[in-house]
Amino acid sequence: MVRMRNAKGSNATEIEKKIKRGNALRQGSAWRGYRGPIAFLLVAVCGCSAAVWMYMNSLDGDITETLVRHRELISPHPRVYTVHCSEDYDNQKRYPGCTPQKCGRAVTDGVVTREEAQILRRLAERGLALAGSEGGASILDLHSGALSMGKQFVNIYRYFGDQISDVFTEEDFKLYRDVRGRIQAVIAETFGLDPTLLYLTKPTFFSRINSTAAKTQHDEYWHPHIDKVTYGSFDYTSLLYLSDYGSDFTGGRFIFMDQSGNRTVEPRAGRVSFFSSGSENLHRVEKVSWGTRYAITVSFTCDPAHAISDPTLS
Ligand SMILES: O=C(O)CCC(=O)C(=O)O
Numbered sequence: 001m002v003r004m005r006n007a008k009g010s011n012a013t014e015i016e017k018k019i020k021r022g023n024a025l026r027q028g029s030a031w032r033g034y035r036g037p038i039a040f041l042l043v044a045v046c047g048c049s050a051a052v053w054m055y056m057n058s059l060d061g062d063i064t065e066t067l068v069r070h071r072e073l074i075s076p077h078p079r080v081y082t083v084h085c086s087e088d089y090d091n092q093k094r095y096p097g098c099t100p101q102k103c104g105r106a107v108t109d110g111v112v113t114r115e116e117a118q119i120l121r122r123l124a125e126r127g128l129a130l131a132g133s134e135g136g137a138s139i140l141d142l143h144s145g146a147l148s149m150g151k152q153f154v155n156i157y158r159y160f161g162d163q164i165s166d167v168f169t170e171e172d173f174k175l176y177r178d179v180r181g182r183i184q185a186v187i188a189e190t191f192g193l194d195p196t197l198l199y200l201t202k203p204t205f206f207s208r209i210n211s212t213a214a215k216t217q218h219d220e221y222w223h224p225h226i227d228k229v230t231y232g233s234f235d236y237t238s239l240l241y242l243s244d245y246g247s248d249f250t251g252g253r254f255i256f257m258d259q260s261g262n263r264t265v266e267p268r269a270g271r272v273s274f275f276s277s278g279s280e281n282l283h284r285v286e287k288v289s290w291g292t293r294y295a296i297t298v299s300f301t302c303d304p305a306h307a308i309s310d311p312t313l314s
Pocket residue numbers: 207227239253254283284285295297
């Protein structure tokens with residue numbers, strides 16, 4: 001009896017197992033029938049989410065297009081992006097052969113070598129080591145002599161006197177003059193200007209930026225601005241980068257803030273970025289999140305009354 005019950009019991013378990021397997025198979029095949037529509041639904045949901053995300057981004061103008069990446073090498077000709085000139089130039093005296101008629105932005109790695117950028121960066125390092133801002137942004141202007149010190153500025157030529165020739169050499173200054181001449185030439189060629197009608201203007205300065213918290217307004221380099229409004233005399237702005245985005249620092253990209261979205265340039269040692277200075281080129285610098293970023297802002301005007309001369313040591 002016990003055996004019979006056992007045999008009967010084991011038979012019953014076998015049957016139960018078979019029933020369960022059958023049910024499982026039936027369920028599996030039932031889901032299989034829905035696989036197509038489910039996949040379609042998933043793709044549709046993902047697609048809709050991506051569209052909503054892109055729409056939300058376009059609403060706050062946050063779409064970022066990279067105009068030039070760090071790893072690209074733009075040489076020998078600049079990469080040029082034309083934009084419509086703003087009306088800013090209509091409200092001022094026009095200088096034929098110089099005042100922007102064609103506006104835009106351009107980037108080139110073919111004007112200043114990486115070796116030259118390194119020499120200029122060392123010059124900036126030595127100059128800024130004399131003082132520097134307490135906050136994250138320091139400047140050194142070799143023309144006026146302005147150097148960030150703590151929460152303010154000093155004049156290096158007055159403050160350090162003859163000692164300054166221990167810091168900078170005549171060769172450094174010669175390279176600086178030479179580089180600014182080449183930048184002037186490429187701006188004139190790109191915008192179809194007479195290079196002799198374009199003048200260096202102030203401020204033209206080295207900048208050093210890191211992630212230290214700002215202590216004064218002078219350290220707040222990240223605000224959107226229009227160079228012509230901020231600095232007055234500018235007609236063309238150029239930036240010579242002396243360090244590399246991604247390896248010397250992170251963050252710190254240059255951002256053109258267009259109505260249709262942001263367009264960025266990734267700094268690279270020796271890279272020159274230049275643009276017409278009116279409101280067609282509203283821009284800002286992304287906050288530096290790590291490392292140290294060096295650059296030179298080299299500015300040009302069409303108004304001879306705002307011209308400045310090259311710096312000399314003597
Ligand atoms: O360093 C940069 O990339 C931009 C600096 C700038 O906008 C300026 O000096 O006006």
